[in-house]
Amino acid sequence: MSRVQTYRLLTERCLAVHPDGDVHGWRGLLPYARVKSYDRKAPIKPNAWGGGAVGALQWVFQSPAGRGFESCLREHILRKRSVLESSLRPRMAVFRWFLAELRDRGFEHRGDWPFNVEKRGYVTLSRFIDRVLAENPARARQLTSDDSARKAASGDGTRRPLLAPFERVECDAHKLDSRMMVLVPSPHGGTEPRMIHRLWVVVLIEVASRAVLGYHLSLRRECAAEDVLRAIRCALQPWAPRELQFGNAAYLPGAGLPAHRFPQLVGACWNEFSVDGALANICKRVDGVLHDVVGAKLVKPQDRASFSRRRSKDDRPFIESFFARLAADGFHRLSTTTGSSPVARRGTDPDAAALATQFQLEYAQELLDTLIANYNATPHSGLGYRSPLEQLDRLLAQGNFKPRRADPDAVRRIVGTRKLCTLLGGVKSGRRPHFNFANGRYSAEWLCLRTDLLGENLWLNLDDEDDARYATVSTQQGHFLGVVRAAPPWHRTPHSLYVRQAIRSLEKRRLLHLATNSDAVEALIRYAEATPSGKLPAHPAYLEARRILQKHAEQVAGQSMVSLSRMGSTSAEHDAVPAQRDRGIGTALPPMRRAQQW
Structure with a gap:
């Protein structure tokens, strides 16, 4: 050379x-x-096959009629969108403006490019748009969405500050991608299946160790503040493995929640509670519990100084990653799954699969518990292939963390309701002293002797949220006075305030009739079970009533329903008993029926 x-x-x-x-x-x-770059000097003369137009757009920019057109085109591509215009402008809109501008400059009248080719220069213009956006990446991100520009301005996570154990907890709700059913008694004998709506699960995950602290399966159509409080209480109370119906080896060795593996973490509090800004997470009831019981700060997108945004998976990456894993390794592997989108069904019918397999709500509860417990004992790629419990054990072994523990009594009453009510009634009105609380009337014998309290504002505390039949009364100074009981029709079967509110709503719509001394919960159960199959899913309040009755039945029996079903019917004893018994000998009621008694 x-x-x-x-x-x-x-x-x-x-x-x-x-x-x-x-x-x-x-x-x-x-x-x-x-x-x-290619510099065209010869005039454009396309041949019969469309060739001979290389560098046509550059020739248009350099022509006398196209003077200043390049800057106008770049400005139109990068200009700010109007308020009502979509941020993702289609290229066809730019293409229409491109042809209209060249038409005004006389290119169509002279028969010049692009009006003498088949596609009118659409491919060339598309490549020019891509090149202009590539030359202005910051503006291109702003045109795409505000979230894209915000993500580009933030870091990649490598300089994220190291958090201590229980420094921050992420909380969110996830809708289970599965259909399920319940078995209700049939008037013709036996049981018949009824489809239910898709359920939500509220999960709390600890950021430093990725361990799930607690969860709650909501039986409502939409999550409420009570569901979030139940998940918080689950994270602060001891956890024990369930007695499973589908197998005895479902739990992995060492699986469970942190409170089960580390007794010193029972009631351990955290400092920050990060949520996505849903009303169920940021309401005053949840914020008050976090401040008074847990001592945590609520991190929500509504705060101007907050880094988080609504519906952004990058601001709560750990809880979103857990939900993706819960779906992929759990409910998406069932034949009853609905998939994360209608396309994911792949032509299957989850409703028919749920009825054919009789995938019941109780099975879903057991499956969810085992999936979450096994997740804490499964190696995690983001933790150096240590499990979340092993990572938490490693952080605790460093000796720098001393947990703050919540008051067990306050944790037990974390979901309870408290309201300041006026004691009504007396001699003047001719009525027994009572309180009006949550669509019910509460009274007791000792209130008839305390005429000095008439007209006073007293606190009514519902300590057990699953048994709204009883409430405690105390003064505004905190002195305990006694216990009051709900009047008919709320005096027999245990229920929650949500069930009571649903029953009142059905009664106002003339779908339910409550007699004077009837049992409102029994009326709800009869109404839900008498609804024709296939019309509508089972009422959420009916599912809640079933859960409450099962809980009280297990307390009465002293063991779970799974243990009772495994014991089976004592056929030998029943066969030995004569058909006719003495009327003086009482027969034991089933646990579910005993739960409805005084």
């Missing part, structure tokens, strides 16, 4: 400016590397 050729390569190729702003350098010596 001669000296002249070497000098020409260095000056014309290596020292040429690259589109990234630097010189080409040794990149300019690569074979077939283009260091200069």
Whole structure:
């Protein structure tokens, strides 16, 4: 190679400016590397096959009629969108403006490009739009969405500050991608299946160790503040493995929640509670419990100084990653799954699969408990393939963390309701002293002797949220006075305030009739079970009533329903008993029926 050729390569190729702003350098010596854009000088004369129009857009920009058109086109591509206009502008809108502008400049009248080709220069214009957006990446992100610009301004997570154990907890709700059913008594004998709506699960995950602290399966159509409080209480109370119906080896060795593996973490509090801004998470009831019982700060998108945004998976990455894993390794592997989208069903019918397999609500509860417990004992790729419980054990072994523990009595009453009510009645009104609380009337014998309290504002505390039949009364100074009981029809079967509210709503719609001394919960159960199959899913209040009755039945029996079903019917004893018994000998009621008694 001669000296002249070497000098020409260095000056014309290596020292040429690259589109990234630097010189080409040794990149300019690569074979077939283009260091200069095509410069068309000849007029455009397309042939019959569409060829002969290379560099046509550049020729338009340099033509006398296209003077200043390039800057106008770039400005139109990068201009700010109007308020009502979508941020994702389609290229066809730019293409229509492109043709209209060239038509006004006389290109169509003269028969010049792009009006003498088949696609009117659409492909060329699309490539020019891509090049303009690539030259202005910051503006391109702003045109895409505000969230994209915010993500680009933030870091990649490598400089994220290290959090201590229980420094921050993420909480969110996830809708289970599965259909399920319940078995209700049939008037013709036996049981019949009834489909239910898709359920929500509220999960709390600890950020430093990725361990799930607690969860709650909501039986409502939408999550409420009570569901969030139940999940918080689950994280602060001891946990024990369930007695499963589908197997005895479902739990992995060492599986469970942190409170089960580490007794010193029972009631351990956290400092920050990060949520997505849903009303169930940021209401005053949840915020008050976090401040008074847990001593945590609520991190919500509504705060101006908060870093988080609504519906952004990057602001709560750990809880969103857990939900993806819960779906992929759990409910998406069942035949009853609905998938994360209608396309994910792949032609299957989850409703028919749920009825054919009789996938009941109780099975879903057991499956969810085992999936969450096994997750804490499964190696995690983000923790160096240590499980969340092993990572938490490693952090606790460093000796720098001393947990703050919540008051067990306050944790037990965390979901309870408290309201300031006036004691009504007396001699003047001719009525027994009573309180009006949550669509019910509460009274007791001792209130008839305390005429000095008439007209006073007293606190009514519902300590057990699953038994609204009883409430405690105390003064505003905190002195305990006694216990009051709800009047008919709320005096027999245990229920919650949500069930009572649903029953009142059905009664106002003339779908339910409550007699004077009837049992409102029994009326709800009869109404839900008498509804024709296939019309509507089972009422959420009916599912809640079933759960409450099962809980009280287990307390009465002293063991779970699974244990009772495994014991089976004592056929030998029943066969030995004569058919006719003495009327003086009482028969034991089933646990579910005993739960409804005084």
